[in-house]
Amino acid sequence: MLDAIIIGAGAAGIAAARRLHDSGRQVCVLEASPRIGGRVQTDLQWADFPVELGAEFIHGEKAVTRMLVMQAGLHLLPVQRGGKLLWGSPALPLTKIDRDERKLILGLLADYARLKTAPLPGDLSLKGYLMSRGWDQAAIQAADVLLAQTCCAPVDALSCEDLRREMLADHAGGLEHGEARILEGYSALFNWLSTGLDIRLNSPVQSIHRHQDGVMATVGTEAIVARTCIITISVAMLKANRIAFAPELSDEKLAAITALQMEPATKLIYKFKDRLWAPELTYMAHRGTAARWWTPAYGRNGADPVIACYITAGRAEKLDRMDETAALETGLADLAALLGLPRARLSAELAAARRVSWAEQPWIGGGYAYVPAGKAAARLALAAPEDGGLFFAGEATAHDTNPQTVHGAVETGWRAAKEAAAYIRARML
Ligand SMILES: Cc1cc2nc3c(=O)[nH]c(=O)nc-3n(C[C@H](O)[C@H](O)[C@H](O)COP(=O)(O)OP(=O)(O)OC[C@H]3O[C@@H](n4cnc5c(N)ncnc54)[C@H](O)[C@@H]3O)c2cc1C
Known part of the structure; x- marks a missing residue:
């Protein structure tokens, strides 16, 4: 047996x-x-480097997957997103955005970090906690993008007790520090394992x-x-x-x-003829529908210029309800706003685009x-x-x-x- x-x-x-x-x-x-692989799925054909349709980053210097990558003889491509955020439309470094907006972003991040030790009157939602810290609706919208989207959850539902539990239990070294992609693609790790x-x-x-x-x-x-x-x-x-x-x-x-x-999670992935962003771009976000973007080709010199939007929860649900062309158009309009470029230029430079909706995957049914x-x-x-x-x-x-x-x-x-x-x-x- x-x-x-x-x-x-x-x-x-x-x-x-x-x-x-x-x-x-x-x-x-x-x-x-x-x-x-499940929610790990690498496409080796779509571009001239492995493109992640699902999980993309190893989060944390001590994440056990780093050790497995080494044992497998695979390679890490370090990427720093924390502290490199460009924000707004157009997306700018925090040092260059409006003073009040900068105060808001940094304040939200500081209050989020405070969750680890802050006394809570019971289990609040993230929105409830932030409002108890004096933040208004405009700040809650930013928190939805910067904090709740990562957790694939609506900001007004996410449990602060569970976020605190994770902060205290974390032994990978923090989700926003020591991040890396796998040069050969995430699937290579599980093929080996x-x-x-x-x-x-x-x-x-x-x-x-x-x-x-x-x-x-x-x-x-x-x-x-x-x-x-x-x-x-x-x-x-x-x-x-x-x-x-x-x-x-x-x-x-x-x-x-x-x-x-478990809420929807969706990626919009675009390949351009030429790179339309600075080579050092790793992470940008704004309050739009296609809110958070990063650069899968980062660190791969000369690779196809690919940029990806990753959204979850209500935003992903909205884009999943559209047909694929309309969803990709919505993403392109937001990307033009973030890059501060005319929408027509992006269309002219576009080589290929695709949507990956994890809620539609028959054996997965959402993000996480x-x-x-x-x-x-x-x-x-x-x-x-x-x-x-x-x-x-x-x-x-x-x-x-x-x-x-x-x-x-x-x-x-x-x-x-x-x-x-x-x-x-x-x-x-
Ligand atoms: C878009 C996206 C981006 C992400 N980005 C990251 C990231 O950057 N970094 C990170 O660390 N994590 C990321 N994650 C999360 C990470 O992918 C998941 O936490 C992890 O892969 C989940 O693995 P699992 O084994 O728990 O579940 P799964 O990967 O879902 O595996 C479960 C398996 O069960 C199978 N199954 C289901 N029903 C049945 C059945 N009845 N009989 C037999 N088999 C069945 C499924 O087909 C699936 O293969 C991301 C997830 C998504 C969706």
Whole structure:
């Protein structure tokens, strides 16, 4: 009998499978889609360098993914976004924008950092906390772009308790410091990490039955049996009941699945004939719909000039509702405003453009999960094992590290692998 069935070949599933396999356990990974990686997906064809359709950065000097990149013999491309923000339309360094606007941006960032230690009268939303610090609606709009968009959450819902938990638990070195891209592309890391594993693609799990002898997962008419099962699918997929559980999951688990939320996340990616921005540009943002932009080709001398907008939550939902041409037009208009260039010039220079909507991905269903105010215990409850050898991993379960990241997802995979191995040992199975 297998020691573990792992559901999902994303960062968490591959990390869990690697750990168990390398310690001599028999594991099999069931992946619904025709590829591995989940929310890690690199396109090697679209430009003359690897373009990230999903996760792009390694966040933090001590993120575990850095160590894996080294072990894999891959290479890091450092990029500094923190402290390099250009803001407004046109986007300018903070030293050159209007004095009041600069005060607002720096003040918001300082209040956000204060969350780590600030006394809170209960679990406020990020908006509630900022308003308690005296910020007005114009400031809240800026906070939505600068702080909540990163978390794939509406500013008036995001839990400050969960943000504080993450700040205190962070051991990667802070999300805005020590950032890097992977020269060969993020997918190269998971191709390497999955070498030699038994991964069955196009295998959507429909049900999981727990019984005395172990766990049985069904894929179509096939039944796979193991001593334990590790579930790594996204919160959106758990909410959609894509897997039927028998017996049903515990009330605590169901409450956590109900509490956690997953909003859309969308990238608009543009390739131009010539670079229309300064080579040192790494990050710019404004209050528009296509709010946050960065430069995937940064640090790759002579690479195709590609620029990407990454938006989440309400902004992404709005762009997802448009047809692709209209969404890309909206992005181009915002890009012209940010770069201070005529819209017609951008159209004339455009070589290719595409939209990547993660809410539309059938086995993902959004960006990454956030905790709404008042539900700060949800991550821990989602991560807790269920009776009968059922374990949970995936970015949303990262209660003791950074959720919403690749390195956080990897750590949850390692945690669940350890739990499953201990369960097997304790029962001498
Ligand atoms: C657009 C975008 C940008 C991001 N940028 C960054 C970034 O710059 N840096 C960073 O660190 N993180 C980033 N993230 C977050 C990061 O990608 C995720 O936190 C991480 O990849 C999640 O991994 P996971 O294993 O938890 O889940 P997933 O990657 O979702 O893996 C779960 C897998 O389960 C499969 N599955 C679902 N249902 C079933 C089923 N019934 N049967 C079998 N298989 C199933 C799915 O197909 C999927 O492959 C980004 C995410 C997005 C969407």
